[in-house]
Amino acid sequence: MRMSGNYTKQERTFLKRLGKAIKERRTQEGLSQERLAELTGLHRTYVGSVERGERNISALNTKVLADALGCQASDLFRSAE
Amino acid sequence: MRMSGNYTKQERTFLKRLGKAIKERRTQEGLSQERLAELTGLHRTYVGSVERGERNISALNTKVLADALGCQASDLFRSAE
Numbered sequence: 129m130r131m132s133g134n135y136t137k138q139e140r141t142f143l144k145r146l147g148k149a150i151k152e153r154r155t156q157e158g159l160s161q162e163r164l165a166e167l168t169g170l171h172r173t174y175v176g177s178v179e180r181g182e183r184n185i186s187a188l189n190t191k192v193l194a195d196a197l198g199c200q201a202s203d204l205f206r207s208a209e
Numbered sequence: 210m211r212m213s214g215n216y217t218k219q220e221r222t223f224l225k226r227l228g229k230a231i232k233e234r235r236t237q238e239g240l241s242q243e244r245l246a247e248l249t250g251l252h253r254t255y256v257g258s259v260e261r262g263e264r265n266i267s268a269l270n271t272k273v274l275a276d277a278l279g280c281q282a283s284d285l286f287r288s289a290e
Contacts, residue, residue, distance in 0.1 A: 139269050146268055186265045187227055187286075188220050202286035205268075209281050 135184070142208055144181030146190075149207035151179040153197045167196040216265070223289055225262030227271075230288030232260040234278045248277040 135143070154164050161179070165172040170189065177183050178193070185193075187201070194201040216224070235245050242260070246253040251270065258264050259274070266274075268282070275282040 184267045184269045188265045202283040205283035
């Protein structure tokens with residue numbers, strides 16, 4: 129598993145945009161990071177690091193977050209593209 | 210990192226559909242698994258396991274595959290949803 133330090137600039141940008149899309153959707157839904165963490169079973173600090181683009185998030189975690197945010201994983205990816 | 214044995218039925222179905230979408234796109238593009246592995250720098254056996262839905266693929270690997278397949282990661286996710 130690649131450590132976050134090994135990402136290219138383009139990869140870091142992509143992960144940052146994906147994190148931003150998740151954060152924007154979360155705030156649109158009026159959810160705190162704590163609440164989103166509760167809804168998904170993911171740790172709050174993990175949610176925070178995803179939103180900051182520090183995580184190369186998996187397909188299933190993207191889907192879990194999308195489900196809790198009432199959208200599709202593809203919506204979150206499209207916002208990052 | 211969850212091992213593939215710990216996935217729910219719904220999660221396995223999602224990963225299988227995502228893998229199927231990648232395979233379909235690859236064959237549409239007339240690429241072999243070997244060629245897609247070459248283009249992405251991913252190992253051929255990894256590409257095969259992703260296509261069989263055995264991998265909880267990361268955001269960056271989904272993007273690397275999408276780039277090589279001439280589509281967007283969101284397209285691949287949408288086909289799985």
